[in-house]
Amino acid sequence: MSDPSHPARHPSTTTIPRRGLLLGSAAAALAPAGAALAQPRPPAAPRGQCVLGFSQEFTVAHPLMPANEVDQAVWWNLFSPLWGLDPAGRFYPILAKAVPSLENGGISADGLDWRIELREGVRWHDGQPFTAEDVKFSLALIMNPNFRARGKDGYDRIESVTVEGPQVLRWRLRQPYAPLMSILSQFFIVPAHRLAGAEDPNNTPFHAAPIGTGPFKWAERRTGSHVMLTANRDYFGEGPYLERLVFRYVPDVNVMYTQFRTGELDYIGLLGIPANHYAEARTLRDRVIHVIPRGSVENLTLNLGHPVLREKVVRQALYLSLDTRAITGALYYGLPKEAVTFLPPENWAYNDALPRHEYDPARAARMLDEAGWKPGRDGIRVKDGLRLEFTNSTTTGTELRTQAQQLLAQSWAKIGIAMKIHNLPAAVLWGKFWAESQFDSLMTNTTYTIASDPNVLHRFGSHAIPKRAGYGSNVSQFENARVDELLARGVVLNGIEERRAIYREVQAIIREELPMLPIFQGMQIEGTKAGLMGFENNLHVLANSWNAARWYWA
C-alpha cells in the first residue's frame, strides 16, 4: 500500500508543485466555471482502469531506444526522468530533488558543471533502491557504440560523470549546451542492476519485462492488441489513482472513434478524433472533447535546391497566395490556430512581433511579374526557359492533407504556378526521399523543438544538410550565415533572455526567407469519458498520458 505520510504524495509539498497549477489551468480550460471547486477528490487507493486508444502500436519498452509516440506514452508511466516540463513549459523535478539552474547553483556560471541531487527513498519496481549509479549508467549506455540509442544529441557533450554519493552526481560538459535541460526532460532512467554487463545491450530480458521507477508497473503485452500496466503502490510521487492503465492499439482512426463512441475506449489520443467527426463527437453524451494545440506546425517544407524554389521571391509569392484560412476553415472546421513561424505561441521564445500571414494572390502575381516570371502559352509562368512548376508530396492515406494539396494546386494555378501532387507511403517518403532532399516540397506536420527548447540548429543550420553532411535534418537545404551564427550562439548561452532574443531573430529571418511555409499550428482532437479526472494537454511531451498517475474516475 502507499504511504500517505510520504511528502511527495501531497500536492501541498514543494517536491512536485504541479497538481495545484495543473488542476487550475485544466479546470479553466475544460470545465464550466466553478466546476473545479466541485471536482471529486481522488481515491485513497488505486481504483478502476482506463483504456487509452492509440492508432499506432506500442513497439519498444526500452526508453533509450528509437521509438514512436505510443512508446513514449507508456514510458511516462513506467519510468521517470530527472525532471519534466509542465504544460506551461516550466521544469519540475521528478527524480531530481530540484531542477538545477544557474540561480540555485546546480549549474555553474560557465554552464559546464552540473550537480544533481536525487530524491531519496525511490525504488525500482523490483524493490531495489534507485541511486546515482543508475543515472550514470543510463548516460553511459546512450554513448555505448554498440547500443542502438535513440539520439546522442546533448549526451555527447558530457565529458565526465562523477557519482559523489548514492543520491548525488555531477557531470561536466565539454562545452555549454543549453538545450540539454530540455533533452533531459525526456531522459528516462533505466536500472543499472538489470542492464549492466549485458552481452548485447540491444537484446536483454528487460525488453520483455521492463522495470522502472514510474507510477505504474509492467503487467503484460499482447502484441497487436494492448499493453497493460498496473499501479505501483510504492510510487514516490502523487498517485497513481488508477489500478490499471491499458494502451490499446486500434489501427484505423474511424474504428478508434467508433470504439470511443461505444465506450470501449476511455481516452482517444495520438491521431485522435478525425476533424470530420468533430461536430458529431461534441454531441456525444458523457464524453468530453478536447481541441488541443500541439507543439508542431503544419507546413510546406520547400527544397531550396530546386531551381524554382531557391528563388526567394517565388517562395514569398507562394506564401502570399497560400490560402491558409480556406484550408483551416473548409477542411479542418476552423479548429486550428494560425501559424507564422516554426515555434508554437506557447513556447517561451515565440516571436509575437512577426508579420501576420496575408492572403493576397493579386500581389503575389505582381511580385512574380516584377521578378520576370511571365505567363507562358499554357498560363504557367516561365523565366529563362524554366517553368514555375514543382511537385508537392505527403504521406498517402492522409485524406485531409490530400484535399489541402488539391486546394493549393487549384489556387496557385490561377496565378500561373503549377503544383503537381506526388504522394508516397510513409516508409518511402521518410526514407531517402526526405533525407536526401529528393522532394520539391513536402506537406508535413513538423515539431521543430526538442521538448520546449527552440534550438533549431539541426533544422536550419547550413552544416546540418543531411544530403551533404550526413548529419542533421535541414532537408530544405537552407543556408543563411546570420542564422548559423545565431544558432551557434543560442546553444552555448544559458541566460533565457539572451536566448530568447536570438531565437526571436532566427524566427524573423525564417519568416522572411521562408524555407518552410507555415500553414497552421499542430492541433489534435482528443476525447475522454466525462468521469475521467486529471487529464491535461501538455504540448511539451509527445503523448498526453504523461500525467496518468493523477487520473482517476469521479
Place this chain on the structure above:
Amino acid sequence: MGGYVARRVLQAAGLLLIVSMIGFAILHLAPGGPLSQFAAGGDMTQEDLDRLARQLGLDRPLPVQYLDWLWRMLRGDWGASFRDQQPVLAVIGSHVGATLELMLSSTLLAMIIGAWVGILGAVRRHSLFDALATVGAMVALSIPTFWFGLVVIYVFSVGLGWLPAGNRTTIGNESFLDQLHHLIGPCIVLALVSTAVWSRYMRSSMLDVIHQDYIRTARSKGIPERRILIHHAVRNALLPMITITGLHLPTLLSGALVTETVFTWPGMGRLFLDSISYRDYPVVMGILMFTAVLVLLGSLLADLLYHVADPRLGAHGA
C-alpha cells in the same frame, strides 16, 4: 513411399530457397526502409539514422544481408523485429492464435450454412429459394468487406449495443463468453463471402451427383427420398468439398486483413500489413517463410493422403 516423401521434401526445400530469395529481393528493392518510421518522428537526425543503419547491418550489400539472414535461419534464428525488437517467431506466434480462432470459426460457419444452402438449392433447383440463394450469393460476393464490417459495427455495436465494436477481448474480462461475444461480428462478416462461395461449390457438386445413375437406381429401388439425399447424394457431393477444404487450409493461418483491421483483431493479416508498412524486413520474411512452409506442407499432406486413399497412385508415385 519413403523415397517419395524424401523427394518431395527436397523439392520443398529447393522451393523455399527460391521463395526466400525472391521475397528478400522484392522486399529490399522496394523503396523506403525500416528507419523511415524514426525519421518521421523528427527527433532523430540523419547521423542517428545512419548509425542505426550500421548497427542493424542495413548498410551492407544486399547479397551479404541475404546470406546472413539465410545462415541465421538455417540455424533456427529467425531474427528480431526492427519495429519492436521481439523475436520474429514470438511475434508470429502471438498473432497466429487470433487468426486461427477467427478463420476457423468463420470457415466452419460458412461451410455449414453454405453446404445447407447449396444442397437445398440443388435439390429445389429453379425454385424461389434457389433463385434467392443465387442472388444472395452474388450480392454477398459483391459487398466490400470493409463496408460490411462498418455496417455491422454501426448497427450492432453503435445502434443496438449488442456487440462490441472490435477487439478480441474486454480487458479485465477474458472469459470464454466474452471472447465469443467479440468473435460474433468479425465472424459474420468473414463468413458472409465464404458462405456464398461454399454454397455455389456445394450446389454445383450436388447437381452433378443427383443426376448420377446410382441415385436413379436408388430411387427405383424405392428408397425414401430423404435417405437417398443424405446417404447417397450428400456424401458423394461432399468429396470434392474436402479437396477444396484442404486447399483452403493455409488461408486459415494467413489471416483476413480487412476484417482484422475493421474489428481491431490482432491477427496475422494485420501483422503482415503493419510489417510491410514499416518495412520490418525480419517479420515480413518470417511471415513469408511461415506461409510458404504451410502451403508446401499442405500440398505434401494432400498428396500423401491421396496416396493412402488410392493404392494405385502410391504404386505409380513411389
